[in-house]
Amino acid sequence: MSSDLPAPHGTSLPPARRDPAWRGRLAGAVVALVLLWPMLALTEFKPWQLLAPDALKPALRFAADFIPPRWDAEFLALVARETWRTVAIATAGLTLALVLAVPLALLSVRALSISALTGPMAPLPALVRLVVRWLLVVLRSVPELIWALVFVRVVGLGPTAGVLAIALTFAGMLGKVYAEILDSAEPHAAASLLRNGSGRLQAFLYALLPQNAAELTSYTVYRWECAIRSSAVLGFVGAGGLGQQMDASMKMFQGAEVATMLLVFMALVWLADRISAWLRQRLA
Numbered sequence: 001m002s003s004d005l006p007a008p009h010g011t012s013l014p015p016a017r018r019d020p021a022w023r024g025r026l027a028g029a030v031v032a033l034v035l036l037w038p039m040l041a042l043t044e045f046k047p048w049q050l051l052a053p054d055a056l057k058p059a060l061r062f063a064a065d066f067i068p069p070r071w072d073a074e075f076l077a078l079v080a081r082e083t084w085r086t087v088a089i090a091t092a093g094l095t096l097a098l099v100l101a102v103p104l105a106l107l108s109v110r111a112l113s114i115s116a117l118t119g120p121m122a123p124l125p126a127l128v129r130l131v132v133r134w135l136l137v138v139l140r141s142v143p144e145l146i147w148a149l150v151f152v153r154v155v156g157l158g159p160t161a162g163v164l165a166i167a168l169t170f171a172g173m174l175g176k177v178y179a180e181i182l183d184s185a186e187p188h189a190a191a192s193l194l195r196n197g198s199g200r201l202q203a204f205l206y207a208l209l210p211q212n213a214a215e216l217t218s219y220t221v222y223r224w225e226c227a228i229r230s231s232a233v234l235g236f237v238g239a240g241g242l243g244q245q246m247d248a249s250m251k252m253f254q255g256a257e258v259a260t261m262l263l264v265f266m267a268l269v270w271l272a273d274r275i276s277a278w279l280r281q282r283l284a
Contacts, residue, residue: 063255065254065255067256067259069259069263070254070260079242079261082244083264083268085240086243090166090224093163094166094167096164100139101175102178104135104175104179105175105176105182106200107128109182109183110183111183111208112200112203133176136179137172137176140173140176144166144168144169145165148161151164162231162235165234166227173223178219181215181216186211190203190208214280225272228265228268228272229269232265245261
């Protein structure tokens with residue numbers, strides 16, 4: 001009997017032994033490899049050098065110094081103080097970023113444009129929206145490390161440079177994503193408020209914000225987590241905090257101290273993840 005005949009009613013065919021889409025998957029993998037290989041060659045990607053004796057021995061020796069981590073009271077007190085400074089830098093920087101990002105995001109949201117209720121936006125609001133979006137591009141296109149190097153020259157070494165660097169870069173990131181989240185929301189409620197004489201701020205607070213509060217909060221907490229990591233990196237250029245202490249420990253080849261600080265970073269990321277989950281649950 002031919003295998004092409006349909007199965008009798010009430011019976012099921014045996015599962016296929018071969019993925020019916022294997023040709024497309026294989027072709028996609030080949031195309032990805034063909035495109036990726038020149039990029040790897042251009043960046044001189046040579047992971048096998050990690051296994052070379054000249055590189056492997058120092059790496060293993062440095063990794064061996066991580067065990068056990070340093071747990072004495074004096075060093076833990078130092079880590080706690082620098083951890084608090086790192087969290088303070090990240091939180092202050094993100095707060096300043098929000099002060100910049102929220103107004104810029106609201107100015108660039110099409111759903112809050114009164115002139116767009118009856119058709120295309122008027123020339124002046126469209127120009128303002130374009131300028132604000134370009135400003136957000138400029139802010140987020142400069143890495144916080146570059147901003148930190150600039151501010152270290154202006155205000156000197158210390159947390160101030162880190163706070164300002166995080167504020168500018170994260171303002172661009174938050175403003176862009178906030179605007180995209182609000183523009184992708186259901187615009188009917190906001191449009192109804194605007195048509196009935198409500199202001200833009202009221203339309204945002206009573207129409208767009210309730211719809212997107214969970215998503216906005218989740219992204220903000222995620223950015224706070226990123227700010228903590230960024231503040232650690234900025235410490236390597238003199239912006240203070242746990243990163244500056246880690247830089248000093250690495251230069252002195254104190255692997256046990258570095259291991260302790262890495263564990264603290266993992267705890268901070270876990271804490272940010274738990275806070276985000278709790279806030280999403282409360283807002284839901």
